[in-house]
Amino acid sequence: MMASEAALQEARRALTRATAALTQNMIQHISTDGRVLAEGAEIALLERSIGNDLLHIERQMGRKCVGTTILSALAASIDEALLALEEAQAALSPPHAGGPRA
Numbered sequence: 001m002m003a004s005e006a007a008l009q010e011a012r013r014a015l016t017r018a019t020a021a022l023t024q025n026m027i028q029h030i031s032t033d034g035r036v037l038a039e040g041a042e043i044a045l046l047e048r049s050i051g052n053d054l055l056h057i058e059r060q061m062g063r064k065c066v067g068t069t070i071l072s073a074l075a076a077s078i079d080e081a082l083l084a085l086e087e088a089q090a091a092l093s094p095p096h097a098g099g100p101r102a
Helices: 005-021 051-064 070-092
Strands: 028-030 036-039
Touching (some): 005 070
């Protein structure tokens, strides 16, 4: 059964909201001379992941952490969820001109 266009649009919006909840809303790559090289969605999905912040916090804790911590486990889970959201978004998107989706 084919989902209605309205249902597909709602699903896409929900996926977008979920992705936004797991990524930085303000992120920039800045050159050494201060120019903004990229920002927001121009930056790769996993670089925008809030999991990166968790890993940064873990690194700041230094040698006090041994083995897998809750921070690194959460970071990995967040990144996996982001990849699944991206796959779902691609599956719901119409195929690009020039051929079918792979």
